[in-house]
Amino acid sequence: MRAFLPIAAIALLFAGPPATRADEPLxxxxxxxxxxxxxNPFYPLDKVLELYRTNRITGVLATSRPNKGTHQLMEAAAAGKAPGLWVVPFIRPYRVRPDIQTWFNDPSIFELIREEYKRGYYRGIGEFHLYGKSADTEWVKKAVDFAVERNLFLHCHCDEEALLILFRHNAKARIVWAHTGFSTDPKRVGKLLDEHKGALWGELSYRSGITTGDGKLTGEWRALFAKHSDRFLLGSDTWINERWFSYAAIFKSYRGWLAQLPPDQAKRIASGNAVAIFGPRRTE
Known part of the structure; x- marks a missing residue:
């Protein structure tokens, strides 16, 4: 598959995950x-797909370096090799790891984005890394405008300064904030969500401080979820092999604190928000 998937296959990929039975885990x-x-990937594709099945992962936001890994997931889904799995593909603006440090000033990366987009199935650009004023470049603005013009999301691992620069580049940008800022406290996160309704969502991998040492939700995060349970997503961030080894443990920990929330909030954060955000692409 080089350019476009058959229309029927694309429709299946964007249809979203199946309904949950009452007797199944969240x-x-x-x-x-x-x-x-x-x-080469650390895990072969069939082992990755098995991890999804055994951990009740019914959808993934796929972002790979290089993008070949995402192509393989899309091909597997289109061929029926991943039943029940919904793949939402994002263009990663990296060919090799050192691109993390330079992509925002590299015109060849913008060409990579343009070429990958021609495959016809991407829903966003990222995950990419930006800190401070490294976001304030011509090529980052081009990427943001490219995304807005094509109804794509941005998936950004960034600090607050870079996040706000992305919105200054184009007020119509829609951003999934990887790790929800790391050093940004919950009250400030809540204010940013209030200021960017319909444009900013938080993704919670590696986000410390959500629970106490005994696994209980903190009061600040419980209050944030009560107000903004429709604005958060969960992720594994399998950026190194160790994250694949601990894949089951990562989602066991998520289910532990999700179980402390009202069921409607837990379901939204676990998967409902993804369906609401990345549902079938509208006709453009």
């Missing part, structure tokens, strides 16, 4: 998953 959409390949 389904989760993995909104920060890398199937990196430099030069």
């Amino acid at each position: 389904e989760i959409f993995d909104a920060h998953m890398h199937y990196n390949q430099e030069p």
Whole structure:
């Protein structure tokens, strides 16, 4: 598959995950998953798909370095090799790991984005890394405008300064904030969500402080979820092999604190928000 999937296959991929039976564990959409390949993936594709099945992962936001890993997931889904799995593909603007440090000033990366988009199935650009004023470049603005013009999301691992610069580049940008800022406290996160309704969502991989040492939700995060349970996603961030080894443990920990929330909030964060955000692409 080089250019476009058959229309019927694309429709199936964008249809979203199946309904959950009452006797099944809470389904989760993995909104920060890398199937990196430099030069070969650590896990073969069939093992990755088995991890999804055994951990009740019914959808993934696929972002890989290089994008070959995402191509393989899309091909597997189109061929019926991943029943029940919904793949939401994002263009990653990296060919090799060092691109993380330079992509925002590299015109060849913008060409990579343009070429990958021609495949016809991408829903966003990212995950990419930006800190401070590294976001304030011509090529980042071009990427943001490219995304807005094509109804694509941005998946950004960034600090607050870079996040706000992305919105200044184009007020119509829609951003999934990887790790929800790391150092940004919950009250400030809540204010940013209030200020960017319909444009900003938080993804919670590696986000410390959600629970106390004994696994209980903190009061601040419980209050944030009560107000904004429709604005958060969960992810594994399998950026290194160790994250694949601990894949089951990562989602066990998520289910632990999700179980402390009202069921409607837990379902939204686990997978409902992904369906609401990345549902079938509208006619453009």
